Structures are given as structure tokens and as C-alpha cells.
Amino acid sequence: MLKFLSKVKIEFNALDPRVASCMEFLAQCNARKAKESNPACQVLVKRRTDDFPPQITVTFVNGVEEAFDATSTPAQSIRTMILEKGQHLETEQMFREAGEKWPVIIPEEELHEFAPGTKHGLLRVAKALA
Helix, strand or coil: CHHHEEEEEEEECCCCCCCHHHHHHHHHHHCHHHHHHCCCCEEEEEECCCCCCCEEEEEECCCCEEEEECCCCCHHHHHHHHHHHHHHHHHHHHHHHCCCCCCCCCCHHHHCCCCCCCHHHHHHHHHHHC
């Protein structure tokens, strides 16, 4: 999970009963496997003394920052979102390294073309042969 991030900031008041998501996410960030995936990722913890709601802010390796209200967003949901966006970043990087434009624009007419080898394409062939 951390391999897609350059920084994680976890803010919470330890006396706030809504800190569960922050604590779970912090534990995930401190796991050996997560740290090994990106040792350069900064994990910052800000212990607050005010009524500010628990919050998790992540910065992706491309500089995009996203903040989550940890009172209503489970740690697992935040982790899943990070992994999904990370896969998107990897795909984008792969296309750019191959010299392809990003985002990939598929012409409307190609979206409706016959695609051999796909389930839909095989059904068309089967119906044509019947």
C-alpha cells in the first residue's frame, strides 16, 4: 500500500472515541511489509488536543493529496482506495514509458466493434454458425 504514497499524515485526539480507523490505518502503515514496499514514505502522526475529527491524509507519489474523515471511513476502505488508485498510477506510467498518450482515448466506433476471443464475440460467432 505505501509503495504508491510519498506521505501519510494521521491526525487524532487520543481521547476521542472515534479513533479506531486512525489506529488501524497506523498499524497497517507500520507493518513490516508496508514499510518494505516504500521505505521513503513518510508516516506522520499528529496527536491533537482539540475537537478536530480524526483525519487521514495521504499524498500519492504523483503529488495528489487526498484527505479522509476517519470518523466515517474504515481503514480498510482507505487502503482499498489507495490500492485502486495505485494500480491506475502504474497503468498510466506503463503507457507513458511505452510512448503512448495518456489518458488513452478509444474512438466511439471501436467500442462497438466485434472483438474475437471475448465472451460477447464468441456468442456472436456461435449464433452466426447456428
